[in-house]
Amino acid sequence: MPDLPDVTWSDLQLPSLPLPHLPAPDLWGSPAHWAILATLLAALAGLGLTGRSNRLAAWVGVGGALLAFLATCWQLYTLTQIEGARRGAGTIGALPLGDLDAPLRLLVTWPLAIVAVTVAAVALVVQGYARWYLWYDPRYRPFAATVSLFTSAMLLVVLSDDLLLTLVGWEVMGWCSYLLVGHQSTRSAATRAASKALLVTRTADVGFVLGLLVLVAGAGTTRTTDVVRHWAEAGPSPALTAAMVLLVVGVAGKSALFPFQDWLPDAMEGPTPASALIHAATMVAAGTVVLAQLFPLLSVSGPARLLLAVLACVTMVGAAVLAFAQGDLKRLLAWSTVSQVALMLAVLAAATMGTGPDAALQHLVAHAWFKALLFLTTGWLGVLVGGTAMALMASGARRYRVLRHRFGWGLLALAGVPPFVGFFSKEAILGTAEAGTAATGGGFVPVLVLASVGATAPLTAAYCMRAWLVLSRPTAAQGHARLYEPDPVERIDDFFDEPQVVQEAEGVERAEAAISSSARMGTSALMLMTLFGGVVLLLPVWGPQAHVDLQLMAATLLLMVVSALLVRLAAGGVRTRDAAARIPAGVSLAAERGLHADLAYRVVVVTPVLALARAVAWFDAEVLDSWVRGAGVGSRLLGRVGDLTSPRRATPALALVLAGMLALAALGVVTA
Amino acid sequence: MSGLDVLFVAVGLVTAGAAALSVTSRQVLHAALWLVVALGGLAGCYLVLGAELVALVQLLVYVGAVVVLVLFALMLTRAGGVPVVTGVPQRVAAALVGAGTTVLLGGALLSAFGWGRVPIDGGGSTEVAATIFGTDVWPFELLSALLLMALVAAVAVARAPVGGQDDPSQRPDPPADVEAVQGERP
Amino acid sequence: MIRPALPYLLAAVLAGLGVYGILARRHAVLVLIGVELVLGAAGLVLVTVAQTGAAGDPGAAVLTLFVITIAAAEVVLALAVLLALFRARGHVDLHAELDAHGEEEVRGRA
Numbered sequence: 003m004p005d006l007p008d009v010t011w012s013d014l015q016l017p018s019l020p021l022p023h024l025p026a027p028d029l030w031g032s033p034a035h036w037a038i039l040a041t042l043l044a045a046l047a048g049l050g051l052t053g054r055s056n057r058l059a060a061w062v063g064v065g066g067a068l069l070a071f072l073a074t075c076w077q078l079y080t081l082t083q084i085e086g087a088r089r090g091a092g093t094i095g096a097l098p099l100g101d102l103d104a105p106l107r108l109l110v111t112w113p114l115a116i117v118a119v120t121v122a123a124v125a126l127v128v129q130g131y132a133r134w135y136l137w138y139d140p141r142y143r144p145f146a147a148t149v150s151l152f153t154s155a156m157l158l159v160v161l162s163d164d165l166l167l168t169l170v171g172w173e174v175m176g177w178c179s180y181l182l183v184g185h186q187s188t189r190s191a192a193t194r195a196a197s198k199a200l201l202v203t204r205t206a207d208v209g210f211v212l213g214l215l216v217l218v219a220g221a222g223t224t225r226t227t228d229v230v231r232h233w234a235e236a237g238p239s240p241a242l243t244a245a246m247v248l249l250v251v252g253v254a255g256k257s258a259l260f261p262f263q264d265w266l267p268d269a270m271e272g273p274t275p276a277s278a279l280i281h282a283a284t285m286v287a288a289g290t291v292v293l294a295q296l297f298p299l300l301s302v303s304g305p306a307r308l309l310l311a312v313l314a315c316v317t318m319v320g321a322a323v324l325a326f327a328q329g330d331l332k333r334l335l336a337w338s339t340v341s342q343v344a345l346m347l348a349v350l351a352a353a354t355m356g357t358g359p360d361a362a363l364q365h366l367v368a369h370a371w372f373k374a375l376l377f378l379t380t381g382w383l384g385v386l387v388g389g390t391a392m393a394l395m396a397s398g399a400r401r402y403r404v405l406r407h408r409f410g411w412g413l414l415a416l417a418g419v420p421p422f423v424g425f426f427s428k429e430a431i432l433g434t435a436e437a438g439t440a441a442t443g444g445g446f447v448p449v450l451v452l453a454s455v456g457a458t459a460p461l462t463a464a465y466c467m468r469a470w471l472v473l474s475r476p477t478a479a480q481g482h483a484r485l486y487e488p489d490p491v492e493r494i495d496d497f498f499d500e501p502q503v504v505q506e507a508e509g510v511e512r513a514e515a516a517i518s519s520s521a522r523m524g525t526s527a528l529m530l531m532t533l534f535g536g537v538v539l540l541l542p543v544w545g546p547q548a549h550v551d552l553q554l555m556a557a558t559l560l561l562m563v564v565s566a567l568l569v570r571l572a573a574g575g576v577r578t579r580d581a582a583a584r585i586p587a588g589v590s591l592a593a594e595r596g597l598h599a600d601l602a603y604r605v606v607v608v609t610p611v612l613a614l615a616r617a618v619a620w621f622d623a624e625v626l627d628s629w630v631r632g633a634g635v636g637s638r639l640l641g642r643v644g645d646l647t648s649p650r651r652a653t654p655a656l657a658l659v660l661a662g663m664l665a666l667a668a669l670g671v672v673t674a
Numbered sequence: 675m676s677g678l679d680v681l682f683v684a685v686g687l688v689t690a691g692a693a694a695l696s697v698t699s700r701q702v703l704h705a706a707l708w709l710v711v712a713l714g715g716l717a718g719c720y721l722v723l724g725a726e727l728v729a730l731v732q733l734l735v736y737v738g739a740v741v742v743l744v745l746f747a748l749m750l751t752r753a754g755g756v757p758v759v760t761g762v763p764q765r766v767a768a769a770l771v772g773a774g775t776t777v778l779l780g781g782a783l784l785s786a787f788g789w790g791r792v793p794i795d796g797g798g799s800t801e802v803a804a805t806i807f808g809t810d811v812w813p814f815e816l817l818s819a820l821l822l823m824a825l826v827a828a829v830a831v832a833r834a835p836v837g838g839q840d841d842p843s844q845r846p847d848p849p850a851d852v853e854a855v856q857g858e859r860p
Numbered sequence: 861m862i863r864p865a866l867p868y869l870l871a872a873v874l875a876g877l878g879v880y881g882i883l884a885r886r887h888a889v890l891v892l893i894g895v896e897l898v899l900g901a902a903g904l905v906l907v908t909v910a911q912t913g914a915a916g917d918p919g920a921a922v923l924t925l926f927v928i929t930i931a932a933a934e935v936v937l938a939l940a941v942l943l944a945l946f947r948a949r950g951h952v953d954l955h956a957e958l959d960a961h962g963e964e965e966v967r968g969r970a
Contacts, residue, residue, distance in 0.1 A: 653954050654767075664771060696897070735931075736928065768884040789863065794861075794912060
């Protein structure tokens with residue numbers, strides 16, 4: 003083995019350039035306030051003010067997202083002008099909670115500011131895309147408002163410096179995901195998936211809320227900075243460990259880690275823009291953001307790290323394997339999201355205070371770009387071919403050449419091929435995990451994470467290769483397709499005009515297939531970020547980084563190439579070029595159903611809970627109620643006895659009354 | 675025993691005897707007349723105790739007005755052969771309760787006031803009048819209002835239609851019906 | 861000088877006889893006679909207290925006058941009610957059997 007040069011991440015980073023001092027208008031609040039409030043107001047206005055006009059709702063939704071995007075960009079600039087690059091935003095008024103201090107502050111640091119820009123950018127693209135995708139949907143207006151609210155909640159979580167605000171954003175996101183997944187509420191599968199998402203995440207949220215409560219109660223304040231300082235000074239303690247374990251459980255629910263993983267693929271029942279939003283930048287990534295904010299506490303509580311590492315590693319590898327076997331492109335992407343989010347969380351478990359949590363956030367940003375691109379492109383192709391099943395999608399990238407680069411670059415980034423953005427973030431993760439291994443002298447957690455990341459990389463490459471092979475299959479009907487579709491994709495030039503002209507000329511189906519210019523522009527922007535986003539990851543604003551092990555990098559790339567070649571070989575003899583067709587049908591079916599996680603949920607959770615509920619209901623009806631019923635029966639019996647024994651004539655009754663009075667008087671005289 | 679004691683015992687025995695007869699007599703009219711004697715005896719007791727004004731009022735109001743009303747009521751509600759006393763068990767129970775009342779009340783009063791002698795030292799009519807028209811003038815005026823209201827209410831109750839509705843068919847006492855019912859009884 | 865025990869004893873006897881009359885009679889007017897006896901007993905106690913008390917307070921005698929007046933009003937109303945009862949039922953027998961709802965059972969009339 004030749005001796006490879008020692009490269010550190012800071013060698014790769016771009017030089018720090020001085021920026022000119024721009025005149026800043028003196029506005030109310032801070033950019034963080036503006037970003038959150040703009041989307042929140044857009045949500046309210048979208049519900050209350052737009053009346054019946056889809057066009058107005060689209061303006062409001064896109065406008066809110068655009069304002070948020072501009073505000074977060076401005077926030078980036080203001081950070082460069084501040085010493086220490088930490089900007090606290092003023093409070094909107096502290097909550098009077100007695101002894102508990104709840105200042106409700108916001109805080110911006112460099113990594114979180116970049117995450118906020120990413121969130122706002124993805125939300126903007128999704129809003130524009132949704133306007134086209136749901137053009138004929140009668141419930142487009144609530145959808146746009148919900149997306150705005152969702153964005154607002156995610157920005158709140160990212161920029162919050164108060165655990166109370168974090169909790170608010172967290173729960174609002176859970177509720178919005180329910181609304182978005184169940185958007186097509188007339189389909190039973192959609193409502194079932196929405197209920198499942200809500201129930202599973204809400205169950206895990208119990209741990210999240212309890213964990214936050216322990217942290218806040220111990221510190222006496224809800225301000226995140228103070229909470230972290232308090233517990234970090236106090237050092238490791240059983241209370242801190244319990245709180246962090248509970249938090250990890252809550253994060254596992256929201257981020258679809260192992261025992262909770264099944265809700266996320268089912269959430270594919272939602273419209274594609276909603277899937278892109280949930281998967282790319284917001285909900286599943288929220289756990290990463292919260293744990294990164296609380297990273298100093300996580301790094302000192304060993305059991306929580308161990309739990310997080312085990313759950314994340316199991317999920318990472320298992321979801322990558324399952325993704326390979328899916329028969330539906332959207333579900334493949336969903337499982338890949340599960341795997342990639344687990345990757346972010348695993349690196350949080352492996353990182354030390356020396357490396358910091360920035361690698362997870364870097365991967366979050368990178369993942370947001372390429373996953374949003376892949377989802378939106380899949381939805382686009384799904385509209386064109388009428389479904390997202392692999393069989394329908396086959397040859398899609400060949401028939402519609404405009405989609406070719408979008409799919410290709412997205413999949414390359416997902417697999418982590420240089421120079422796409424996924425490569426840089428994956429290297430950061432590998433470097434962080436390796437640094438963790440070195441720092442702890444080969445501790446279990448970093449080694450497990452390193453091994454899992456190493457195993458996941460070729461698996462990811464394998465399912466990306468499989469998807470690409472299917473998508474780019476040369477089709478026998480290509481000439482046929484060219485006959486009636488010389489210009490494959492129509493375009494609606496003016497986004498905010500109803501497509502009547504196109505409808506009259508081509509019919510409704512062609513009009514639906516034609517994509518709007520803004521949606522196309524959004525995906526193009528995402529595509530560019532997928533290719534050049536590595537620049538963002540190399541900005542000198544990210545925290546301390548580990549060495550880049552060129553040996554490890556080369557080995558990983560080699561493994562990826564080998565697995566991709568194996569997939570190509572396996573796909574060779576199959577008519578659809580689908581390597582997953584080699585998998586036995588039973589296994590494939592089980593994988594599509596998430597390895598029967600539903601059955602496991604039913605056996606492990608639902609059946610005992612139902613049994614307990616029936617037992618309680620029985621106890622209530624037969625034991626507790628019997629006392630009540632017995633009281634009724636007893637009173638009726640007593641009444642009947644009284645009815646039978648009471649005199650029917652006035653004079654004996656009077657005699658009894660007077661005798662009773664006499665007895666009372668005698669009692670009074672005797673005892674006086 | 676002083677002369678007053680003897681006098682009171684004599685009047686008291688008359689009163690108690692008349693009262694006993696008025697509650698045991700089987701003749702309705704006799705019972706009412708014995709009540710006259712008993713109330714008159716009570717007025718005598720008041721005289722012996724030196725309360726002339728109260729005795730006079732007792733005579734006027736009770737013997738003069740109340741008993742007359744009772745006699746009228748007796749005549750207006752002729753029972754027509756319905757027995758006026760209850761059965762033996764009821765009477766035994768009544769006697770027990772009555773005796774119990776006597777024993778309790780007498781015992782309580784005797785134990786409270788003792789057996790000793792005291793001088794009769796009541797206020798004269800002057801003091802009574804001063805109290806009525808001085809200290810207690812407002813209750814006295816209220817009493818006059820009460821009497822007026824009782825008069826009006828008595829007329830209203832006695833003349834009210836049966837069952838609260840003035841429907842002749844609802845009245846149980848059309849003359850023919852009442853006659854028939856009373857005629858059937860022995 | 862008098863023994864106040866004598867009027868008190870008479871009052872107790874009158875009250876007992878009145879209670880007996882109330883309970884042993886089934887004709888409503890005769891029941892009313894028993895009530896009058898009880899009221900008389902109460903008046904006797906009041907007069908005795910007034911005449912043999914230490915203070916010589918005329919309050920008790922005045923109270924007796926009030927009781928007599930109120931008793932008169934009560935008798936007037938009671939007799940009016942009895943008349944109404946008689947018009948409704950044709951008798952004033954308090955020993956008549958009532959059904960579970962307090963209504964008189966109709967016997968021999970229907």
